[in-house]
Amino acid sequence: MIRINTSSRVASINISGGGIPKRPIPAVLIREGGLEGDGHNHAKHYRPAQAVSLQDIEMLEELTREGFPLTAGMTGENIDLNNVNVNRLPIGARLIFEGGVEIEITRKRPPCYVLDVIDPRLKKTIVGRCGVYAKVIRPGALENGAGVTVELPVSHECLVEKV
Template identity: 35%
Template sequence: MNGTVTAVSSNEAYSFTKPNRAAITLLAGLGVEGDIHAGVTVKHRSRVAQDPTQPNLRQVHLIHQELFAEVGSEGFEVTPGQLGENITTSGIDLLGLPVGALLRIGAEAVVEVTGLRNPCRQIDNFQDGLLKRVVGRDEAGNVVRKAGIMSVVLSGGPVRPGDPITVELPDGPHRPLERV
């Protein structure tokens, strides 16, 4: 399973959206260089309020470009970086990956998938009604989160639009992604 980086984004300040960049640099054990969410311990405000000593399992946020087309067909206009992701991908079923999957991005960077992004109400502040499109329920009533995945950086390096992404699945049995 292979894909492509379609956009990269980062922001040094807390904001819902992140501006697109020509490149970002991933730092092992920290996240995106210069991004407000980089660090060994949690940086998301709600997580810091609960326990600021928790490990940061949300160093790099990835979203599949295909989600933008899906919500676009329902009247929402979303472009890379607007949902706060660092890396926008194409061609990979991010939501179908198991915990521990490795994504080799570009020539050097490697991230390990930790879980699903848990979308919050800020998505409706961005575009009213969008939250219901990125969080829903399946036929069995289980919550389905579609707003991307979270990861930690194992090996740093530059990441640019157009870079290839190679997926390496962990040895089985595979654990499905849960919110982190």
């Protein structure tokens, strides 16, 4: 793994009994099955490889500027991050949070039909920008504001343009 130290932080932790929106909370215990207290309305969402859903707070801000007023948790994500760009992380990248929680990106998150309640146009607009799913590698407690370190798989090719 290639470790990238960033100024990234947890911007929001979000849970719900099922469905959207998820409500922000100050801290949570993350187990192998996901965030404690978080429910799933659809069995297809309840898999270890989809235990945690992540989005960038900057992406929600971008979508708000595009006419979709979104706040943390509104699109069903469990964790909003600042300064990570999760939509560009490769499968297999790991996020290590201050305090010890570690997760691994497993797949891109497709938009769900439940977004139609926010705006019927959102599902089409958010394709490719809906965040990612991750499995839990090391469970533990996570707090808002915790720092995040990104580790890229060694096989990952850098996204740097040739000069």
